[in-house]
Amino acid sequence: MDKKVDLGENTNLVNEVVDFINSGLLLNPINQVISEENEITDLDVAKRFAWDDVYGEESLTWADLRSEKMSEVWNVVYGGGEKYAEIDIKLSELLDELSESVKKQLPPKHKELLDDVVSDLKCCLYSRAFQGKTNEFFEEMFSIYLGGGWPCGWVGDWSRGRLLVYRDGATSEKGTDFIL
Numbered sequence: 001m002d003k004k005v006d007l008g009e010n011t012n013l014v015n016e017v018v019d020f021i022n023s024g025l026l027l028n029p030i031n032q033v034i035s036e037e038n039e040i041t042d043l044d045v046a047k048r049f050a051w052d053d054v055y056g057e058e059s060l061t062w063a064d065l066r067s068e069k070m071s072e073v074w075n076v077v078y079g080g081g082e083k084y085a086e087i088d089i090k091l092s093e094l095l096d097e098l099s100e101s102v103k104k105q106l107p108p109k110h111k112e113l114l115d116d117v118v119s120d121l122k123c124c125l126y127s128r129a130f131q132g133k134t135n136e137f138f139e140e141m142f143s144i145y146l147g148g149g150w151p152c153g154w155v156g157d158w159s160r161g162r163l164l165v166y167r168d169g170a171t172s173e174k175g176t177d178f179i180l
Helices: 011-023 043-051 062-078 081-105 108-131 136-146
Strands: 150-155 162-166
Touching (some): 011 108, 043 062, 062 136
């Protein structure tokens, strides 16, 4: 994915995500030590949080929580008129290439994460294109990817908690992963 896109005032923010996707650093936490309570190194545990567990009083899945946050972005996109429709079209044109770039980078043990990772990065692109850096949820999510992690769930009450982070190959200061 070598395209740069011109979207007006948030072009640089969107291209930062595109450049990261092209960097080859996806899920690559080089020499990191896990010291936070919201970080884990066990992929099976991470997948359980991402795909099986439910959060909050409404028993929402991780996909539901991300969708709820993304609905805030879609409200801006579809309420923004012709200018926003043009940006939406430009971003949509990148999505197939984004998916292919992510697919090429994921090692075999992470191949099942493809749809989640592509969806997350798409959300980060759209959030930055239409909201700049104002959406804390997607900014934190992008920061996790920049640090070599995969946001895979939630720790604490929704929405007062924190993102749960999987980091492959990192070591734990405590010597073990936590299990919620």
